[in-house]
Amino acid sequence: MAETTKLLILALGTFPGNLNSKELKLKGYLLSPLVLVSPMSGRPLLLYLLVLSMALGCMLAQLDDSGKERAIYYLSKRMLEYEMRYVMIDHLYLVLVWATRRSRHYMIEYLVCLISQLDPLRSVRLVFSDRHPITNNIVEYEACILGLETTLELSIRQMKVFGDSNLVLRHIQGDWKTRDVKLRSYHAYLELLVRRFDDLRYTHQPRVQNQFVDVLATLASSVDFLTEVVICPLLIESRFAPAYCCLLEIQRSKMIYLDQASADRVMREVHAGVCGPHMGEHMLACKIMRTSYFWMTMEIDCCQFIQRCPECHIHAPPSELHTLTLSWPFSVWGIDIIGKISPKSSNSHEFILVSIDYFTKWVETASYTRLTSARVTSFIRSHIIYRYGVPHELILDRGVHFRAEISETEWAQARFDQLNLLDEKRLRAADRVQAYQRKMARAFRKRVKPRPLQKGDLVLRILRGLVRDPRRKFRPSWSGPHVIRELTLEGAAWLTNLDGN
Missing domain, CATH: 3.10.20.370 (Ubiquitin-like (UB roll))
Known part of the structure; x- marks a missing residue:
């Protein structure tokens, strides 16, 4: 109770003489409270x-x-x-x-x-205003300003800048006037930075040729670096070679990636080596993957290798035909499926399962809405075995409905093999799309008559305005003549009228 009374006295502002360290700290806090004040105009x-x-x-x-x-x-x-x-x-x-x-x-x-003491906000002074929304041109200006400020901090006074913003380049060189109110403050500050350089050259880089820099900027923005980490220079090389060795998903991390020579040796050994059964292209690719080998063009390479294999194209010599003698009825049956039947029957059945005895030509049939291997098994049991006994032989075409159900492990392995070959199919699809585009481009260019334009040529400008013209079909489709003042690498032209405007 005495301690509570003492704290209450401190809170009311009456301070006794005998105070401990905690009470002195509380006293100092009460005498100098943190009070918010109103801002003074004219000061930042x-x-x-x-x-x-x-x-x-x-x-x-x-x-x-x-x-x-x-x-x-x-x-x-x-x-x-x-x-x-x-x-x-x-x-x-x-x-x-x-x-x-x-x-x-x-x-x-x-x-x-x-x-702020953290990058990239260190030593940044910003002026905020809500009068104008942020546009792409403002972002281009800010990126250029931040780059020049960073260069000046490194004491660099001679530099050559490559950028894809034609607007910033024209404004720096003085070819265009800064008429946009939102860009005038940025342009004035940028001119102050340019004057601090001894030699600054700004070269326009077309956006098509600047994609690699955009990718590097995107990658850099997605990685978090600590302040004290020193980033070493990045050496980038471009090579043109077949994509036989690639970094793939984590599931393939235990596989060995082969080059072209090693891939040919592995295909030859698995296909026609010791105990080589000369299997098909899909089975060959799956068997190579199960031996922990992989490369990007595996499936198409296996197909081409089998087409060049001489043993796969050699067949056994022809032999004499022998007549098949059937000694008793209902010993050999042939089974096949008819369907889908369109239109459907009255009970929506679309498939007919037919079996015929080779000796008596007796036929057994049944119709189904949906045909599965279980229903085929039930048909053989009820229509053949229960009625005529166990047959000596069944002749069928090994279709999907006549195959037994596979286990879950085999199904997962088959799906995994298909996923491993999916990248190669995507590459082939991309190659077909590019070949189709090149073919269309060649067909289109045949009808194009090249008309090279030069500086100073007189041209007409087509009118494609969206504003409705009261003259309708009598409105002019062209304006001019105009004079070509300048040509860009992309084929665009800057036009002036005959008066030079």
Whole structure:
């Protein structure tokens, strides 16, 4: 009770003389509480970001007249389950976007300085505004600005830049005027950065030729690197060779990947070596995979190897025909299936199972809606064995319905073999698509009459406007003549009228 009374006295502001360390700490906290203050106009705000394992936090502060930071606004948020699986760089972007949206009323009126010790937000000063939405051109400008700032931090003053943004290139070179209001501030800041270089050359790279850089940027953004990790230079080589050796799924990690010479030797040994049964192409491919060997074009190579095998094309010499003598009735039966029958019968039966005795020509039939191997077995038992005894011989064509049910292990092995050969089928399908596209392109180019354009030529421009013209069918289809001022590598042309506009 005495301890509670003492704490109550401390809370009311009456401090006795004999205080221990905890009471002194509580006294200091009560005398200097953390109070949020209103921001002063004309001074920038400081934005602090915090990322924990399960939560996000931010605080807006401002320097007062004495140079001391005063807290203005703070927020905290527990991350959702899917947000916890983000990499560290995504967490930084998440807290930045979340903080700017929640403190939007401060971002509109004040200049905000972002304070962060983690890459890539280190030493970044952003000005936020909600007047314009983010567009692709703004992103191109920001990427160029961040690249130049990073280069200047490394004390590089001579550089050659390759980019696929023709807009940024034209604005830097002064060929185009920056008429878009959203890009004027970016263009002004970019010009300040360009002046700090001794020699800066910006070369336009067509987007078709810049795909490799885009892939590298995508891969880099998906990998989370620690701050203290030093990334070694990446050596990239391009080679043109048959795809006999590839990295595949984890299920194939225990297989040995062969080159072309080794693949030919393995096919020869399995197909026609010791105990080689000269099997078909699909069985040969499956048997090679079961011996832990694999390459990408396995199935098509096995098919071509069997077509070149001389033993597979040699047949036994013809022999004399002998008459088959049947000594008693109902000893040899022939079985076959008729169907599907269209239209269906009145009871929706589509299949007819027929059996005939070779001696008496006696016929037994039955119709079914759906025919399975179990029903075929039941038909033989009820219509032949129970009526005429066990036959000496059954003649059939080894169709699907006459085969026994396979076990689950054999079915899984067959499906696994098919999945292993799926990549090769996809490659063959892609090759067929490319061959079809090349064939269509050749057929189309035969009808195209090349008309090379040169700088200064007079041309007409086709009118394809979506605005409805009151003249309808009497409206003009062409405008001009125009003068070609410049030609690009892609075939586009910049036109001016006869007055030079």
